[in-house]
Amino acid sequence: MAAHYGAGVEYALHSLLYLVDRSESARATSTRDLADLQLVPPEYLAKLFTRLQRAGITASAEGIGGGVRFARSPNQVSVLDVVHAIEGTKPLFACREIRRRCALFPERPAGEKIVEVCSIHAVMLEAQAKMEATLAGWTLQDIADRVNTKLPGEFTAGVAMWLDKRALQRGKNRKGSL
Amino acid sequence: MAAHYGAGVEYALHSLLYLVDRSESARATSTRDLADLQLVPPEYLAKLFTRLQRAGITASAEGIGGGVRFARSPNQVSVLDVVHAIEGTKPLFACREIRRRCALFPERPAGEKIVEVCSIHAVMLEAQAKMEATLAGWTLQDIADRVNTKLPGEFTAGVAMWLDKRALQRGKNRKGSL
DNA sequence: GGAAATCTACTCGGATACCGCGTGTCCGAGTTATGGTGG
DNA sequence: CCACCATAACTCGGACACGCGGTATCCGAGTAGATTTCC
Numbered sequence: 001m002a003a004h005y006g007a008g009v010e011y012a013l014h015s016l017l018y019l020v021d022r023s024e025s026a027r028a029t030s031t032r033d034l035a036d037l038q039l040v041p042p043e044y045l046a047k048l049f050t051r052l053q054r055a056g057i058t059a060s061a062e063g064i065g066g067g068v069r070f071a072r073s074p075n076q077v078s079v080l081d082v083v084h085a086i087e088g089t090k091p092l093f094a095c096r097e098i099r100r101r102c103a104l105f106p107e108r109p110a111g112e113k114i115v116e117v118c119s120i121h122a123v124m125l126e127a128q129a130k131m132e133a134t135l136a137g138w139t140l141q142d143i144a145d146r147v148n149t150k151l152p153g154e155f156t157a158g159v160a161m162w163l164d165k166r167a168l169q170r171g172k173n174r175k176g177s178l
Numbered sequence: 179m180a181a182h183y184g185a186g187v188e189y190a191l192h193s194l195l196y197l198v199d200r201s202e203s204a205r206a207t208s209t210r211d212l213a214d215l216q217l218v219p220p221e222y223l224a225k226l227f228t229r230l231q232r233a234g235i236t237a238s239a240e241g242i243g244g245g246v247r248f249a250r251s252p253n254q255v256s257v258l259d260v261v262h263a264i265e266g267t268k269p270l271f272a273c274r275e276i277r278r279r280c281a282l283f284p285e286r287p288a289g290e291k292i293v294e295v296c297s298i299h300a301v302m303l304e305a306q307a308k309m310e311a312t313l314a315g316w317t318l319q320d321i322a323d324r325v326n327t328k329l330p331g332e333f334t335a336g337v338a339m340w341l342d343k344r345a346l347q348r349g350k351n352r353k354g355s356l
Numbered sequence: 357g358g359a360a361a362t363c364t365a366c367t368c369g370g371a372t373a374c375c376g377c378g379t380g381t382c383c384g385a386g387t388t389a390t391g392g393t394g395g
Numbered sequence: 396c397c398a399c400c401a402t403a404a405c406t407c408g409g410a411c412a413c414g415c416g417g418t419a420t421c422c423g424a425g426t427a428g429a430t431t432t433c434c
Binding site: 002003004005007009010011013014017036037038039040079090091092093094095096098099101102103104119120123124126127128130131132133134135138143146147150158159162 | 180181182183185187188189191192195214215216217218257268269270271272273274276277279280281282297298301302304305306308309310311312313316321324325328336337340
């Protein structure tokens with residue numbers, strides 16, 4: 001029932017996808033607008049972006065005209081990067097080394113001779129590596145491109161207009177306005 | 179910090195590995211002995227074995243001489259089978275279809291035209307498939323063989339003796355108690 | 357001596373308590389552009 | 396007209412409440428085998 005990756009990852013990824021379409025703009029995008037657009041908790045989303053910033057994925061501009069933008073190109077940010085930024089390096093399996101706590105050898109556990117990792121743990125690590133390799137193979141630019149080929153124009157353009165209108169609604173005259 | 183697969187999976191897998199070495203024995207193995215051997219909660223381990231039974235991995239014999247044994251050969255039980263039996267089909271990512279709840283289209287969501295799965299979800303599903311394929315590629319017999327090549331004999335034999343002694347000790351206590 | 361009753365040990369299944377963690381909210385602090393104010 | 400100041404809007408970071416789900420425990424019920432009891 002409960003998934004490995006939570007809602008934070010989903011919020012962050014979708015928000016970043018919207019940001020990809022706006023990465024050309026000179027203006028930063030407000031996290032509040034991003035939250036209102038997707039109907040997700042604004043404060044929570046803002047907190048998520050602080051983690052993305054710490055990971056070097058986005059950069060934040062403080063102050064009244066502030067907001068977030070990409071710190072590096074979206075085609076150099078993988079899905080795994082985002083996941084690690086939000087959730088940290090979450091293991092698929094937390095091995096407790098049960099075999100070493102065997103009732104047979106209370107003082108000197110059997111694991112004395114087991115220098116390598118537990119065999120079950122090894123399998124899990126292999127599975128996790130395969131999974132993360134897949135996530136590392138997709139960049140945000142890849143996904144954004146794929147989405148844009150399925151939703152031709154009107155949706156992306158509508159979102160861009162909506163975000164611009166929101167930004168304009170706050171500040172009236174700004175140099176370099178779109 | 180929190181892993182995708184919990185302690186239940188670890189308990190079950192290690193217990194089943196011990197069972198592989200005893201799969202030749204005609205007698206069933208008590209779940210209580212299995213728990214005491216590994217110093218894990220006996221009631222909890224017993225509950226886990228009921229799930230393994232429902233999945234058709236093990237079979238239980240009730241009554242005084244009861245216990246558990248494999249329902250099918252250990253080389254036909256994959257790690258993924260055990261994981262599914264214990265944790266159920268746990269998704270890597272629970273997509274909430276955020277893109278459909280866009281503030282732009284409150285009545286008719288944008289997802290109206292999105293017949294396929296969300297692109298982010300698709301990436302996650304691909305990663306999950308890779309992971310599960312790895313887990314499905316390893317059988318309990320494979321892991322048991324690998325362990326036994328690293329721990330030559332004495333450990334496995336010691337465990338077998340310990341379990342046999344426990345089973346025998348119960349019979350003796352019964353005689354003495356009368 | 358054999359059949360039935362009893363007793364013990366085991367698994368099964370539900371109910372429940374505990375607790376850590378993800379999710380979401382709130383608030384104060386720091387920062388920056390805008391607009392107003394006074395010289 | 397220009398310099399200065401107050402204000403609004405935004406991000407940052409910590410603290411905290413809430414709820415869910417995994418972990419663990421307890422108890423009653425059902426079952427099978429060994430022992431005892433009775434005829």
